[in-house]
Every structure is written in structure tokens, then in C-alpha cells.
Amino acid sequence: MDTHYFQHKGICFASLLYSQERLQYLENEFHVRDDDVYLVSYPKSGTTWMIEILSLICRNGDVTWCREVPNFMRIPWLDVGGIGVKLVDEVHSPRFLASHLPIHCFPKSLFSSKAKIIYIARSPKDVLVSLYHYAHMSYLMKKPSSFDELMEDFLQGRVPFGSWFDHIKGWMQMKDKKNFLLVTYEDLKQDQRGTIKKICTFLENELEEQAVDLVLEHSSFNSMKKNNMSNNTMVPDYIMDTKNNQFMRKGIIGDWKNHFTQEQKEYMDSIYHEKMKAIDVKFSWD
Ligand code: PPS
Numbered sequence: 001m002d003t004h005y006f007q008h009k010g011i012c013f014a015s016l017l018y019s020q021e022r023l024q025y026l027e028n029e030f031h032v033r034d035d036d037v038y039l040v041s042y043p044k045s046g047t048t049w050m051i052e053i054l055s056l057i058c059r060n061g062d063v064t065w066c067r068e069v070p071n072f073m074r075i076p077w078l079d080v081g082g083i084g085v086k087l088v089d090e091v092h093s094p095r096f097l098a099s100h101l102p103i104h105c106f107p108k109s110l111f112s113s114k115a116k117i118i119y120i121a122r123s124p125k126d127v128l129v130s131l132y133h134y135a136h137m138s139y140l141m142k143k144p145s146s147f148d149e150l151m152e153d154f155l156q157g158r159v160p161f162g163s164w165f166d167h168i169k170g171w172m173q174m175k176d177k178k179n180f181l182l183v184t185y186e187d188l189k190q191d192q193r194g195t196i197k198k199i200c201t202f203l204e205n206e207l208e209e210q211a212v213d214l215v216l217e218h219s220s221f222n223s224m225k226k227n228n229m230s231n232n233t234m235v236p237d238y239i240m241d242t243k244n245n246q247f248m249r250k251g252i253i254g255d256w257k258n259h260f261t262q263e264q265k266e267y268m269d270s271i272y273h274e275k276m277k278a279i280d281v282k283f284s285w286d
Contacts, residue, residue: 003142011162014140022081030107035094036115042167044130045122046185051075052219061214070234100161103170122185123285124164125256137245165275186284221251
């Protein structure tokens, strides 16, 4: 199947699930509620993991919901058209919604609301590696002919949801607002308990230690990989080929070391330093 992209506000979107009409509606007409929570990320940054964590926090660690309902129905994708629109329309308040939208495409009503935003970020090198494997299973991405080709497209922002650099720099404009929480994939890997507690505090939903234990247990890579409601095998075949590929691939920090040549590392580092020099946030991968 051929993958087609269209451009919206300088960003590339896959026609299979996204449309100009929906994006325009979202930006200008979608009403953000004060009690909404938005999980925002650049693709391959740990969104599915965070959907699981938030689902479990909402249920006090009880895994029943996560075992019975697919993740895209528990926390629907705001941006997706077609069937996704119905899921967003039907979700009850307080709504938890996921989105890959860059800040300049996000519903304008967010910026005058008290809605909470959890932004999950991941080292761009690991994002790129994850994206490379994802491109071979998803019909939302054009198949790159080589890792080098995808690296160039990624660095130039010629991939769905645009440039990683612009995405993170855009959303970091909100970093000092009290309704914004930055979490990294690396924080979650290195201190999952501490990071979950931070998320609970942000959501004003403190959990007992035993409930935190359950969130930890059921959102682990191995638990999620075994759970068909969480490992994306419920995603329709026309979107993703999960028969021959695993969405829950490795789930580690630093897999880029198994994919990058020294030359590619130096090239990406030089572009990273150039594009990120003006940002006053220190990330764990810096
Ligand atoms: S997507 O398609 O944009 O929604 O992808 P996203 O969910 O953001 O990122 C997918 C990567 O997250 C890894 N993942 C996890 N890592 C550790 N622990 C848990 N529980 C977990 N769940 C998902 C998933 O394996 C993808 O990373 P890679 O590096 O490809 O393994």
C-alpha cells in the first residue's frame, strides 16, 4: 500500500488517518475543557507507555480496564480523523486525550484554559531508531530506502509531525506554566516510581504506595508486551502490520548505538547542537 502525505501549516501528515478539515476544526473550533488532560509527544517518544501509566493511575492501579479496553479507546487520539473523531466525542470528563500535534497546530482554546499537558520527550537518536523500525510496519509512514535516508528526512522535518527539534522547542515554551509537565522516556526508565509519583502529584491524584506498585508492575515493558489491549495488536491491519512486526520492540535507552555509525553520530550531534543551542532546558541525553 502506498503512503500519501499532505502538508498542513508546514507539517507533513499521513492522509490515511489525518485530514485538513479535522486539523482546521481542532485548531479553531475544538473546545478544550479546564479539566482535560493532554498527553502530547513527538512520535516514538513513549506515548503508548504513558497511556498505560495514566490509565492505571486513573484506576488506582487496577489493571482491569487496561486488560479489557484497547489503549486507543481508553485515551483516544485527538488528531486522528474518521473513527477517531467518535472516540474523542464520546470520552467522558475529565477527558484524557493523546496528541502528536506540534504546538502551532494545537487547539487554540488550550492556551486560555486550565487543562493539563503532560509532554513526553525522548532522546532524538532513540526516537529515530524507533521510527525507522516503525516505518517498516506502519502504513502511516513512507518506507525509507535506508537508515541514512530516514536520518536526513528526520533532521529536515520531512516526516509525519515535522521536525523533532521544532516540536520540542515549540512545546518547551510552556515549560514554566503550572499546567505543564515535562517527562522524559529516560526519566521513566531510570526512575519509574519517582516519575509516576511526580505525575500523580501533577494530576492531584496521589496514590498509596501499593497502588503505585501496581502501576509499575502493569506498565512494565513485559506486561504491556503480553497485553493485546496495550501492545497495539488491536490496531487495524490497514494501519499497522503487527503480524510480522512488534510495536513493543525493545523499549530501551541507547539502542541508537546499535544502529549509528560514528559518522552518523557526529553528523546528528552537530545538527542537534546547532538547533538546540538557544533552548534553556537540560535533557538527560544532552
Ligand atoms: S507512537 O507510535 O508514536 O505512539 O510510539 P510511542 O508509543 O510514542 O513510542 C514507542 C516506543 O516506546 C516503547 N515502549 C516502551 N518502552 C519501555 N517500557 C514500556 N512499557 C514501553 N511501552 C512502549 C516502544 O517499544 C517503542 O520504542 P522502541 O525503541 O521502538 O522499542
